[in-house]
Amino acid sequence: MRKRLTLAFVLVTLLLTAAGGVVRTVTLEGLLREREGEHIFREALTLATVVDQRIRQDQRVDEDFLADYAGSDTQVAFVPEGGEAVVVDGPDYRESDDGISSTVVLEDGSLTIRQSGGVIRGLWRDDTSAALILLALIAVAAAVLGYLIAWSMSAPFQRLAVAASALGRGRFDLDLPRTRVPEARAISEALGASAVALRSRLEREQEFAMHASHVLRTPLTGLRLQLEEMTLDDDLPDATRAAAVSCMAAVDEVNEVAGDLVDLSRRGLIGGAQIPLRELATSSAQHWADELGEHGRGLTAAVEGDIELTFTPGPIEQILDLLLRDAVRHGQGDARLIFEGDARGHLRVTVRGHRTSSPESDDLVEEARSVVEALGGRLQSLPGPQGATDLVALLPRR
Template sequence: MRERLTLSFVLVTLGLLVVAGLVRSVALDGMQREREGEHIFREATTLAAVVEARQERREVIDAAFLDDYVGADTAIVFVPAPNGDGGDRVEVRGPAYEPGEGEISSTVTLDDGDLTVRQSADAIGGVFRQDVWSLVVLFLLVGVVSALIGFAISRALSAPFQRLAVAASALGRGRFDLDLPETRVPEARAISEALRTSAVALRDRLEREQAFSMHASHVLRTPLTRLRLELEELALDPELPEAARSAVVRGMSAVDEVNEVAGELVSLSRQGLIGGEQVPLRELATGSAQVWADELADLGRGLTAAVEGDLELTFTPGPIEQILDLLLRHVVRHGTGDARLVFEGDSRGHLRITVGAARLTSPREELLVEEARSVVEALGGRLQSDVGDDTGIDLSVLLPRR
């Protein structure tokens, strides 16, 4: 985007410069012709006075006489009057004079003839041709300056949209703590507000559906568990006929099947809370550990990371990255020394993340941890922290498969 804006700015600037140059050249050409015309007129008038004085002395007007007055790019023509005795038509040319369209001329009528002074059209064109390299340098300079200005303007205009693209990608990955730009560009503000609204709606949906899943699990499983206990108690009755006992056992099996189906339905509802791209645990752990290592390295601290269990389990990375960012800020702010980060995927598809570090300060309120806990609970997981230990940070996150 920045390259296109910069190129557009340069093209518009050069285009305006070309148009302005053409208009200016036409104006300068007219002014130059007007000045040259006045100069040729004065030259013709002065020379006419000299010719007229020579005629009064009865001297011949010939080429030898006019050669003393002709310029390098001019021509002088004297045409005697038809009824006079001024001699023949005389014309002398300067070495650089070239007749053609666009030449400037001035004619003075005398008693014994007409005197005309002409100037080559190339005299005016040469003024512009002499400045060709100056124009080239000017165009290059203007092009470079406009490119720099265009790059600065395009960078300022495109920066909010680049941040919006990153925020949209994060939202697509399941994150709703979006880093949205503060800008005065109306289009960017509209997109930013739309993304913010979508993120809030996503979080509200997560919380509602998580509450629904917990309620559905309780409503479905509690009666089934109570029914199974009653069937077990009935099956243990020694006075129960064998046929009835067999029916009770079959009923218990049916209750177990219904209970299993209810669990699968609740699990499916939880898994459908967040969609988007899923990545293997190995890739997720590697990327997150690299972020932690870079952040801690800037503070002169190290990181020990490990990944255990089923490394091919897939998870939606956005929510996990959001939780880890909050925990990383907590470790950076309140921890000291090297940190420990362990990922573990179990056979049921659950993910456990363990964070440990030596404690530097003991805050009264674990704001970042509480914020992370709210995100974890919205995802159907839980976060355990040992807040009573003043010597170390010990956090454990358990998340269902996403």
Template structure:
């Protein structure tokens, strides 16, 4: 913005200078030409009288005599009464065409004629000398206008720079902006819009926090009650042993459900999720695959994991993302579901793919709650947000089959560094 304002001021000043200089040049040319004509007319009349007086005194009128009366860039042509021609030329007299020179003639008493010429280059030089101060003054005005334009640009741009800073603060979650009022109507309009947006976002965040607190209370209480009932049933003496073992395994799933609710609420409240620790990603992936094998039914789940892959991450949220991806593949994919773990230099790639040839669009990550048969829920959306909170990302891989790529940074894993 500042560069544009300065450029506009400079171009405006240059335009005014050019227009004024051209108009002034034409005006000065006419003024100087008229002044030189008047001086030339007086000079030739005086020269004719001097020549007449010299002839009356019987002295010769030769080139030496005429040269004494020459001024800069002049030429004198004298034709005597008997037809004799005498010419005297100044040393700096030059012309491209004598017809373009200034010329005046006068008759000499007793016969004869004197013609005085002044070179056109002398007129051009005097016009140029008269224009030089104007051009210098114009350039000085251009410099001054550039300085004033820069100062004005700084003053005009400062409110918008401050508003940009307030916008950044708003993006970071600060809603008490306290934007001052400026003397620029456009800046004040933007400031009021930012304040209005900050108020709306504050209300929205406040409602979300209240909702998270309510959900936290409403979900944790029944989950805790369910866990206690399952635990009592597993310890009940009349419960058959196989059923008690199954109930014990179900308790682990209830604990996972409770941890998932806690992590999701933390994510919604403060963008923090889980506690990072050094984990074996291969073990986490294997556990997820084995957990989903009973739900797969006749579908096959293949696992491609080579050795141990360590990373510094929160295991619970990683499992949540994998659960969403495997569940999505089993529900909407085709053929064998493959979960592959690849170890890179600074990150870990987990690919979950099936044999479906219809590559989904990126809209699957958007919040679009649809019917149960359409698969347009918020599972993938939440999974993408969890991946981002973990410092990674969840994307669609460029592959012939439907493939989701879950990338995670390895973090400060001590084992990988030693």
């Protein structure tokens, strides 16, 4: 977008400059012809005075005499009354339709001075190199100015593209630009509203999943306990006991199906491309190692369990950003990230480090906890080795 805007600005500038140059050329050519016409007219008047005096002195007006007054690019023609014309051409004179001429009528004839049309063209040719240099400078200035304008116009849209990509990965904390461009502002507001709506829907769906799990599994668990208690009765006939055992197996199957449905609803809350756990851990560790490095601190990371499990990166990145921003603000010394994926698809993320204050009252930790709980998980603060504090996020499979 930036390159296209810059190129368009340069082209528009050059076209406007060229159009202005054409108009100016036509105007200047008229002025030059008028000036040269006045100059030729004055020369004709002066030479006519000399010729008139020579005729009065009964001296001949021949080619030798007129040659002294003919310029290199002019023609002098004297037509005596009732006589043959005397014409003298300068060495560079060329007959053309766009030449300039001036005629003075004498008592005994007429005197005409003509100038080649190439004189005007020669004036333009002399300025061609200067005009090209000026045009090149204008193009360079237009390119620089166009790039700055294009950068200022495209920067909000580039940030919006990054925000849209983050929303597609399942993040809610969008970095939206503040801009006066109406189109960019409208897109920014739409993305912000979409993020709020997505998070609200996620929280409602999580509440529904928890409620559905309770409503479905509680009666099934009670029914199975009753059937199990029934099978323990010694007076129960064998056929009835076998039927009760069969019912218990059916209840277990229904309970498993109910659990799968609840898990399926949770996994379907956030879509988007999923990446392996090892890639997620690597990208997060690299980003925050640079961030902590600016504060003179280090960061190490470890991936345990099934490293090929795939996850939607957005929510996990958002949680890590909040916890590691808290580590930058309230931590000291090096930090450590531990990612652990189990066979059931659950993820355990641990941010370990020494703190200067308790995490329980920290705004960033509370915000991270709300995101984790909205995803159906929980965030715990546990004592770590050597006096460190572990902030552990337990996330269900999704």
